[in-house]
Amino acid sequence: MKNTVSVAPMMDCTDRHARFFLRLISRNVMLYSEMVATKSAIHGDRSKILAFNTEEKPLALQVGGSDKRELSEVAKIAEDMGYDEININLGCPSKKVQKNMFGACLMKKPDLVAECISEMINSCKIPVTAKTRIGFDDTEDFHYLNKFILKMKAAGCKTFILHARKAILKGLSPKQNLNIPKLNYEMVYKIKKENPDLEIIINGGITKTEEIKNHLKLCDGVMIGRAIYQNPYFLIDVEKEIFKIKNHPSREEIVEKLLQYLEKEVNLGTKVNHIMRHTVGLYHGKIGSKNWKRYLSDNMMARDSDFQKAKHIMTIVQNNEKANQTNS
Numbered sequence: 001m002k003n004t005v006s007v008a009p010m011m012d013c014t015d016r017h018a019r020f021f022l023r024l025i026s027r028n029v030m031l032y033s034e035m036v037a038t039k040s041a042i043h044g045d046r047s048k049i050l051a052f053n054t055e056e057k058p059l060a061l062q063v064g065g066s067d068k069r070e071l072s073e074v075a076k077i078a079e080d081m082g083y084d085e086i087n088i089n090l091g092c093p094s095k096k097v098q099k100n101m102f103g104a105c106l107m108k109k110p111d112l113v114a115e116c117i118s119e120m121i122n123s124c125k126i127p128v129t130a131k132t133r134i135g136f137d138d139t140e141d142f143h144y145l146n147k148f149i150l151k152m153k154a155a156g157c158k159t160f161i162l163h164a165r166k167a168i169l170k171g172l173s174p175k176q177n178l179n180i181p182k183l184n185y186e187m188v189y190k191i192k193k194e195n196p197d198l199e200i201i202i203n204g205g206i207t208k209t210e211e212i213k214n215h216l217k218l219c220d221g222v223m224i225g226r227a228i229y230q231n232p233y234f235l236i237d238v239e240k241e242i243f244k245i246k247n248h249p250s251r252e253e254i255v256e257k258l259l260q261y262l263e264k265e266v267n268l269g270t271k272v273n274h275i276m277r278h279t280v281g282l283y284h285g286k287i288g289s290k291n292w293k294r295y296l297s298d299n300m301m302a303r304d305s306d307f308q309k310a311k312h313i314m315t316i317v318q319n320n321e322k323a324n325q326t327n328s
């Protein structure tokens with residue numbers, strides 16, 4: 001599998017409904033789940049925590065943990081459930097995650113990480129990949145990162161997603177950790193240059209197709225988080241310019257298909273707002289963006305919004321489409 005462009009795992013964002021919606025826009029990007037802790041995956045209600053729609057594929061499960069037995073069990077569960085990849089989170093800096101010994105603090109424990117990866121690889125046949133930062137706290141050093149990667153490579157890992165900024169484990173919130181440490185793409189390029197046999201995917205601050213093209217000259221793949229969640233239709237540019245796909249769905253076609261999904265899901269007990277909240281950015285940067293957001297918040301964001309409220313949504317979409325066509 002080649003993850004040329006992927007949508008980053010994002011807690012509270014990339015749940016199964018968001019992924020279904022994103023897949024309506026792009027057939028070709030790789031999708032990731034939110035991070036799931038090993039204990040939840042093993043002991044929780046899998047139909048809620050891990051279930052997905054086959055339409056979402058190709059899909060990776062991201063897991064957080066540092067207990068090799070638990071991690072290997074989750075890798076097997078992921079494979080059995082039909083996920084295409086299992087990814088270990090070695091980049092999250094939150095306090096809670098550190099307390100549970102997973103995420104970015106594991107960059108300090110390369111031997112433990114290598115053991116975990118080795119056990120995961122032994123228990124499943126799907127690719128085991130790692131998502132990490134380029135450093136932590138005062139350590140932003142090529143040799144440290146390269147050694148860390150080589151340890152994981154020796155354990156059998158071949159694909160690395162590198163968020164091109166270090167994690168500050170004390171003193172910054174997770175949100176600040178996504179913006180304050182400086183991006184250092186050169187470090188990622190250098191890792192690829194030093195390890196041409198590894199698949200290196202670059203992540204962090206990428207927002208334009210031109211940037212994707214430039215990164216792809218020096219890395220194997222690009223992962224994008226916020227720019228896609230905030231502006232999901234950006235994926236159409238990715239389809240056109242990166243994957244060279246000529247036919248692409250209009251926003252109207254996307255909403256029509258989403259409504260069919262919404263109706264099916266609502267009949268199964270899903271709340272309308274749990275699906276529609278992911279569509280807030282559909283008109284990002286376009287005429288009608290305000291109308292769209294207002295319509296959603298007035299009709300579809302309340303906890304008890306019912307499907308009937310969705311009936312007029314196509315009128316908003318059609319008006320927006322007309323307004324944008326007249327303007328273009």
Ligand SMILES: Cc1cc2nc3c(=O)[nH]c(=O)nc-3n(C[C@H](O)[C@H](O)[C@H](O)COP(=O)(O)O)c2cc1C
Pocket residue numbers: 008009010011012013034035062089091092131163178203204205206223224225226227
């Ligand atoms: C709301 C939010 C939640 C996130 N949750 C996760 C997560 O569960 N696992 C993970 O590895 N990274 C998580 N991240 C980090 C993203 O995967 C990504 O590395 C980061 O946003 C940088 O990429 P971007 O600049 O393209 O957004 C999260 C980021 C955001 C904004």
